[in-house]
Amino acid sequence: MRSSKIAKITVQILGIVLLVPLVAMATLRLSHANADGPSILFPGGALVSGELHQGPEPDWAFTRQIPTIELQLYDPLSSRLIWIIESEGRIFVASGYMSTFLGRLWKHWAVQADSGDGMAVVRIDGVRYERQLVRIHEGPILDGVAAVMGEKYRAPVTREAIEAGNTWIFELAPRG
Amino acid sequence: MSWKNYLMLCLSVIAVVALSVMYVPGVGDTIEGGLLLFLSTNAQ
Numbered sequence: 001m002r003s004s005k006i007a008k009i010t011v012q013i014l015g016i017v018l019l020v021p022l023v024a025m026a027t028l029r030l031s032h033a034n035a036d037g038p039s040i041l042f043p044g045g046a047l048v049s050g051e052l053h054q055g056p057e058p059d060w061a062f063t064r065q066i067p068t069i070e071l072q073l074y075d076p077l078s079s080r081l082i083w084i085i086e087s088e089g090r091i092f093v094a095s096g097y098m099s100t101f102l103g104r105l106w107k108h109w110a111v112q113a114d115s116g117d118g119m120a121v122v123r124i125d126g127v128r129y130e131r132q133l134v135r136i137h138e139g140p141i142l143d144g145v146a147a148v149m150g151e152k153y154r155a156p157v158t159r160e161a162i163e164a165g166n167t168w169i170f171e172l173a174p175r176g
Numbered sequence: 177m178s179w180k181n182y183l184m185l186c187l188s189v190i191a192v193v194a195l196s197v198m199y200v201p202g203v204g205d206t207i208e209g210g211l212l213l214f215l216s217t218n219a220q
Contacts, residue, residue: 019186023197027194027198027204028204040212041208042208
């Protein structure tokens with residue numbers, strides 16, 4: 001009788017201890033969903049603030065000094081922080097762990113971008129750029145992308161791993 | 177504590193935590209900062 005009472009109290013305390021962080025995380029996740037951009041951990045909503053770039057393509061070399069950018073997809077409408085890779089005057093984003101079930105679940109945005117129209121907006125240094133995500137499956141440009149990922153982020157990525165589908169690379173191409 | 181009272185306590189905790197995260201300045205940032213620190217410390 002006494003031991004069952006202790007077990008009941010233990011279960012109740014454990015429940016409260018688990019409940020507090022779960023509710024906090026869920027609330028943070030929901031409260032960020034409509035925010036103007038993501039936080040470090042949680043996806044955000046549409047990127048609305050910042051000047052919208054018009055005119056010719058910029059020289060993307062300045063992104064070599066920028067660790068992360070904000071990337072927003074339209075379908076579904078959500079944004080996240082992501083690495084940016086510049087190579088040969090073109091810019092790319094990467095999604096790793098794509099050969100695993102958990103990776104594809106975690107990086108679901110990449111699956112959606114690949115299967116959808118890829119329409120996106122990126123915000124870099126407060127300026128928004130309308131782009132289209134185009135997946136690069138193969139080609140010599142991937143050598144440069146992998147090299148930049150290694151130098152800039154110390155990510156052990158190879159062209160072979162990209163072409164095998166372990167890491168997906170999307171070019172942030174101008175909208176056609 | 178009876179299960180009925182425990183359920184009421186849980187609902188109260190949910191309300192207090194959710195409202196604190198949403199409306200008390202700094203609470204959300206502090207939680208996120210702590211989680212980030214935990215993840216960066218323990219990630220391989």
